[in-house]
Amino acid sequence: MTKSASSKRDRTRRQLLDAAVKVFAAHGVEAGTIQEIATVAGVANGTFYNYFQTKEEIMEAAAVAVGVDYCKRIAASAAHIPDGAERMSIGGRRYMLMALEQPELARFAMSVAIFSPVWAAQVEPFIRADLMLGIRQKRFHVASVPAAMDMITGTNYAGINSILAGRAGKSHVATLSATILRGLGMTPKDADDIARRPLPPMPPIAGE
Numbered sequence: 652m653t654k655s656a657s658s659k660r661d662r663t664r665r666q667l668l669d670a671a672v673k674v675f676a677a678h679g680v681e682a683g684t685i686q687e688i689a690t691v692a693g694v695a696n697g698t699f700y701n702y703f704q705t706k707e708e709i710m711e712a713a714a715v716a717v718g719v720d721y722c723k724r725i726a727a728s729a730a731h732i733p734d735g736a737e738r739m740s741i742g743g744r745r746y747m748l749m750a751l752e753q754p755e756l757a758r759f760a761m762s763v764a765i766f767s768p769v770w771a772a773q774v775e776p777f778i779r780a781d782l783m784l785g786i787r788q789k790r791f792h793v794a795s796v797p798a799a800m801d802m803i804t805g806t807n808y809a810g811i812n813s814i815l816a817g818r819a820g821k822s823h824v825a826t827l828s829a830t831i832l833r834g835l836g837m838t839p840k841d842a843d844d845i846a847r848r849p850l851p852p853m854p855p856i857a858g859e
Contacts, residue, residue: 663692663694663698663702664702666692666693666694667688667689667692667694667699667702667703667709668709668712668713668716669692670688670689670690670691670692671683671688671709671710671712671713672713672714672716672717672756672759673691674687674688674691675710675713675714675759676755676756676758676759677755679758680710680759680762683706683710684706685699685706685709688709710762710763711763711767711769711770712769713759714759714760714762714763714764714767714770715763715767715769715770715773715774717756717759717760718760718764718770718773718774719773719774721745721746721749721760722742722774722777724853724854725741725742725745725777725853726777727854728741728745728850728851728852728853728854729741729742729851731851732851734785734788734790734845735781735782735783735784735785735786735787735788735790735791736785736788736790736791736832736835736837736841736845737845737848738781738784738785739778739781739782739785739803739831739832739835740828740831740832740845740846740848741850741851742777742778742781743803743807743810743827743828743831744824744825744828744846744850745850745853746807746811747807747810747811747814747823747824747827747828748824748850749811750811750814750815751814751820751821751824754814754815757811757814757815758815761808761811761812761815764808765808775800775804778800778803778804779796779800782796782799782800782803782835783796785835790835790837791835791836791837792835792836793835793836799834799835802831802834802835803831803834803835806827806830806831806834807827807831810823810824810827825846825847826846828845828846829842829843829845829846829847830842832845832846
């Protein structure tokens with residue numbers, strides 16, 4: 652495959668992923684269709700099957716793309732912050748704020764995050780990097796890294812779902828972040844202080 656052909660294929664795949672995010676976020680996973688995704692992407696229905704075999708396949712790929720892109724933007728926003736504990740808090744709070752500010756997008760991402768091994772392989776390493784940094788800095792004291800990862804992701808996902816369900820509001824964001832930091836071995840005072848620090852601005856989405 653030539654470089655130009657490869658670039659065109661990459662562009663078309665990205666168009667399909669972006670279209671899938673729009674369709675699933677707007678209508679839900681059940682109501683979104685392959686035909687609508689192809690229409691929004693501006694390609695023929697048959698073109699879809701050159702890239703994805705099923706709706707479930709593109710659903711997972713699109714949600715993971717959302718998660719990876721969002722994590723990269725969060726990491727860029729915190730690039731100047733050396734403290735692993737603060738970086739951990741920023742990441743968790745940003746995802747919970749997505750649930751408040753872009754609930755349709757958060758709902759779509761979470762529909763995949765809770766069961767997808769691809770999400771775990773591509774998105775959760777961003778969380779693990781901040782966890783390991785905090786451990787090296789002796790900010791975190793955990794009995795087991797896998798157990799700590801389960802605690803962090805499980806608590807964050809539960810918090811996002813509480814916000815999406817209307818059971819929690821903006822005050823929940825800092826409170827839940829402080830709870831996670833306490834679970835990682837920080838004192839209540841330090842955890843509360845970090846969880847209430849101002850968030851650094853997010854860089855724009857590429858192309859905007």
